[in-house]
Structures are given as structure tokens and as C-alpha cells.
Amino acid sequence: MSSKYIALPKGVSEKSFDAAIKEYRAVLGEANVFTDSEHLASYSKIMIPDITENHTPSAAICPASVEEVQACVAICNKYKVPVWPISTGRNLGYGSAAPCSRGQVVMDLRRMNKIIEVDAELGTALVEPGVTFQQLYDYLQEHKIPLWLSCPAPSAIAGPLGNAVDRGVGYTPYGEHFMFSCGMEVVMPTGEVLKTGMGSLPNSNTAQVFKWGYGPYLDGIFTQSNYGIVTKMGFWLMPAPPAFKPYVIRYPEETDIVDIVETLRPLRMAMIIPNAVVIVHALWELGSFLKRSEHYPGTGTIPDSVVKDLVKKHKVGMWNVYCGLYGSPEQNEVNWNIIQNVVKASGKGELLTAEQVGDDPVFKYRADLMQGKMNTAEFGLYNWRGGGGSAWFAPVSQARGSETLKQMDMAKRILGKYGFDYVSEFIVGWRDMHHIVDLLYDRTDPAQLEAARACFDELLTEFSKAGYGTYRVNTAFMDKVADTYGPVKREINRKIKRALDPNGIIAPGKSGIWN
């Protein structure tokens, strides 16, 4: 069966799709609707362990305004065409810009890139989906507004809205991004425009300062979901502190993870350490600037002994804890003394400041991220193994030493079975940690792709058996993870979906939610 399309939406005939495409073109203009393989290539490239064909879109439509989004949604309803909304579309290692199932139309919101308002006094911003962190950063610089962003490691090329609706994280005190969002505008599957929180009140000026509004708090149901298309989102931005002091604490042994967590948790909970600290494993630290093949000729998991040698050679820790002090110089001095004493009393860990570390690109990139500056050095991780394969395995852990050790052992054992490396970090929340493992593999090697798929599957199975859920997952494993959270949750998600989106047109399958 030959078709003029590279894929078709499930259950939609070519004739019907022709009609839908014609209508999208009438609304958006020829130049903003893509069905050819050359342009769709940029919407199809994935890094996750699944074949590209399972995620090939049928088209990409690129509205530039809320009205255009509404018009597209009406066409989708008319022809029952599913659309997968993306904002800046850099969900690399979680599915990139590609839809979770073959044939969905990508709705690319990148052209909607207005910074609608920045309130320098209240420290708030209201942005559209296509705004990148770089754009917002440049805007603040240009207008000399002393507010800081919090961004994920892809910083420059990703965006605040897309990252926050997928509940991503950064490294400043505002690092839990959805927590620091305030107010949304959402195009519902019916085409209505909902403003959440205080925003639904006509003439309200409190939409970006008070999150809850009146009645049920709805913002959460539009994150990691398919209940609507978010077209604006408010954020709280951190006042630039008068002084910032980044530091690293290096630990020599893998089992030190227990003491690290036990030592730091009280400081984090008391906000003496105010930011989303990272505890970075040696393989992540080294992997961001070394090539594996130059240090280990084997194809299987890199042996612990080789890692130990590399740690010594490159003078990094087996664990490297990156933190920052944010405040006036006097405040920082007080907290610095507390931290020094606590680390000293624990009898472990080498505490180093920027001056002591000197010219170290890894320290620099961590320091940049802890102050919301653009720095994409972390992409160096993809040169560790090479070949462009990456899947983030992201179980949540209690911030408790014994738990982190247990998770580390489990992850290492399962990765080892398949010949992959434990490239990991823990991002510390107030009481939880995001345990992030980058399952790096060579995507150009079909055997590795298959091994990575099987390994990821087993990681999910074993961790959920032990009671550990993942905070976010790539588009190939959304059903599996939805199942780990149990049938009641899954059914309620589906009931909400059916009530709000009877035709099932928005991102079917996102987070395992189908009609």
C-alpha cells in the first residue's frame, strides 16, 4: 500500500487525512504544515530504545497563536486526528519531539514564543510554549532584570513550559519546576480556553502570584497528561542573590552514598543547603568529558576497578556532590561554616570551592546550572559510549542513605546483566531524590538497541516490584509505568480523559492514558 504520507493516524483513512491536512493548511498556511519526509525527519529522531517506526509522525502542524491552536483542535475533532503537542520539543532521552505512537500529528508550538510579561518586582514571568530558556535568559540580561532562571541541563535549547509540564527539574533553589509554576492557560480538547487558578477571574491580576485559585486545583492534571494543550504558563523567578558560592564535596567510595545522604539531608531540610543538589556518580562526572573506548576496550559493563583508576587519574570523587550558597556574603559565611563543620564531623568527604577546583569544565557547568545559566556541556555524556542512544531511568527514592544504596545496587546489577554502565546521579529534593540513570547505548547497533530495551524493561519491573516508582518515563514505556501505579489510578485517569476529550484527540497514550 503506497501512500503520499510517511505514516497515517490510526483509524484515519488517507482520504480523510487529505481533507484534514487541507484544512490545517487553510488555517496555518502551506509553510506551517509538514507532511514530507525531509521536514518530518526532525520530528522523528529519537534516542530511546525503540524503533523509530513506532514513533513516526504523519504530519507536523505549527500554529502561531491560541486561535490557531483552537482552529486546529476543531479540525482534529472533525476528522478524529490525534495530535501530540510539543513546546520546544527537546525531550531528549524521553522521546524527543516524536509522538508516543506512530501516525499522530505533532503540534509544534515553537512558533508561539512570546515572553508575555516579566514582573521584576514580583519575580514572575508569563511565557508561551515556544520560549526557550536562552530566549528568556537573554531577555532578563538585556533588560537588566535581576531574576534568575532555573533550567534543566539542556538549558539553552529547551524551554520552561515544556519542561515544567513534563515535571522536569533544575538545580537552583527553584529546581522543582512545576512547584514554582503559577497559572496556566489551556486549550481544552473541546476548543474552550481555560485559565487555571486566579486567571479564570476576569480582570484578575493575581494569576501569577497565587497558585490555588478557588475550588479544585487543576494545574496538576495538565502535567504529564493529555487533557489539554497548555498555551501559556506562569513561573516564579528567583531574585538574584547578592552572592553565590558554588562548591563540591567529593567522596572516594561508592558506598559513601549512605553517609552523603545522611549528612546532607538535615542541611537540605533546614534549607542551609537551599538548592536542588546533585550527587553525581563518577561515571557521569567522567562520562561528560571522556570517551569510554579510550579507557576501556571491552564491550560489556566497565569494571569497578577501571572506574577506580579513572577516578584517581582524573581526581574526581566516586560521588561528587554539587551545592550552592545563595544569599548575602554574611549569610553565606554563616552557612559555609555550618557546612564545613558538618562535613568535618562526618569524617568523610573533601569540600572544595571554585577557587580550589580551578579551571574545571565540569565544575563550571555545574556552577552554571546552579545559577540558571545556559550551559549544555552535559551532552558530553553522549560521547561516553557514542551512537546516540539514551534513556533516562528515573526512579524516586526517599532521601535516606540505606534506600539510595539499595537502589544503586539494584540498578548496577540489572545494568550489568546487559553490559551497560551505571551512569547516574541523585537530584535531591526536600525529602525525596530523583535517582537518574542515563542508560547510554549505541543506537546504530541493533543488538545494543534491543539489549537497552530489555534492560530498561527489567529495570522498571524490578524497581516497581520493590515499591519504587519512576517520576517520568520515555514514550516507549508509558503503558508499562502506568500499570505500575495500579488499576485504580489508571482507570480514573481514563475517566477524566473520556470526560474532557471524548474523541481522544490529544496525545493518546501519554502517560499510559487512552480513551
Place this chain on the structure above:
Amino acid sequence: MKPKASSRATITMMAAAVAVLSVWSHPASAQVAGQWKDPNHVYAKICSNCHDIGVGPVIKGRNLDPDYYFQVVRHGMRAMPAFRPTDVDDAMLHRLAETLSKSAPPGGPK
């Protein structure tokens, strides 16, 4: 904000800071298809993030074919993400490809 703590605005200064600023596609922070000033702007805001720090190979001054640049950017390449026509449209991407193809190596003659 400059990274120097001493020159950074204090909290007091901030309280007295600018009132609400409202912008619609402000030129200098406009960074999407159709808004780029020129190919160098695209390079500075996208490519240089990885290609000037060693994450990706040096791509200036190598006499690479313009079409090769075009293809790599649209398709991505292993570790390199693909960039969409909404990031950089075809016309600007062709200009960028031409510019890079003729460019001098970094640090070399300007």
C-alpha cells in the same frame, strides 16, 4: 547579571527595580524561525553551545559541503539532536550552511 558577586544587584536594589515590562517578540530575545537576525545569530544561540565547547566536533573552517550541514541539522546525527523548521527555517538554514561551509577555523584568520 555578571557572575561577580560584588557587582551583582543587592536585594535592596532589587526592591526598587523596574516595574512590569511587557514585550511582544522583542527583537534581541527573538529566537525562532523567521526571527533570527542572521546565520551568526543562529550559530551563537544554538550551535555554539555544543560545537564551541567540545561536546560536538569543530564545524567551522572544515570546508564541509553546505548540504551536509543542512542534512545533519534537520536529521540530527547520533548524539546530535535534530533541529526543526520551526527552530530554523529552510531559507535561514541554507544561509547558515553556506556561512559555515566558507568559515575560517576558530582561532584562525577572521
